[in-house]
Amino acid sequence: MFKKSLFILLFTCLSSVAFGQIQEWASGFRIGEPGGFMARKYLSNGINAVEVNIGAYGGLWGTDRNYKDGTFKNIGFTMNALYLWHHPTLINSDIHTYYGFGPQYTSRDLYAKGSTTPTSNGGFGAAAVGGIEFYPVDAPNLSFFGEVGFYNEIAPNPFFFHVQGGIGVRVNF
Numbered sequence: 030m031f032k033k034s035l036f037i038l039l040f041t042c043l044s045s046v047a048f049g050q051i052q053e054w055a056s057g058f059r060i061g062e063p064g065g066f067m068a069r070k071y072l073s074n075g076i077n078a079v080e081v082n083i084g085a086y087g088g089l090w091g092t093d094r095n096y097k098d099g100t101f102k103n104i105g106f107t108m109n110a111l112y113l114w115h116h117p118t119l120i121n122s123d124i125h126t127y128y129g130f131g132p133q134y135t136s137r138d139l140y141a142k143g144s145t146t147p148t149s150n151g152g153f154g155a156a157a158v159g160g161i162e163f164y165p166v167d168a169p170n171l172s173f174f175g176e177v178g179f180y181n182e183i184a185p186n187p188f189f190f191h192v193q194g195g196i197g198v199r200v201n202f
Contacts, residue, residue: 061195
């Protein structure tokens with residue numbers, strides 16, 4: 030009986046601490062690849078979220094990148110939607126880890142080999158991300174994060190792989 034009561038008490042305390050700072054929504058900016066604006070909706074279970082990112086693509090790791098029979102030489106546009114899982118760390122409830130995946134669209138100018146005239150190139154693929162987020166005690170509606178992930182294109186260039194990542198800040202409301 031004592032073990033069962035202790036387990037219930039511990040579970041209740043950890044649950045209230047772990048999810049105390051996650052709000053219903055968050056929005057913010059990321060510097061990195063892709064870089065730009067994000068909006069996040071936390072789901073009612075306190076673990077999952079849906080995030081939409083809109084911004085620049087192709088700048089962090091350099092603008093020149095081989096692709097099919099040509100080269101990207103500029104920064105383009107990207108948009109993705111990610112389904113995320115959040116978990117507070119056992120070390121500190123103010124630090125959460127998260128991971129997720131979802132579809133991503135990219136658009137950049139492609140320079141064919143030997144050509145000086147670019148053509149618009151759109152791609153569709155899958156993105157995956159993993160990150161760590163810190164909620165400062167003094168500013169509970171603010172969070173800072175760092176993440177790393179990848180984009181794997183499906184069309185028009187199957188298996189085109191691109192590393193992504195960045196740092197940023199979110200306002201939780």
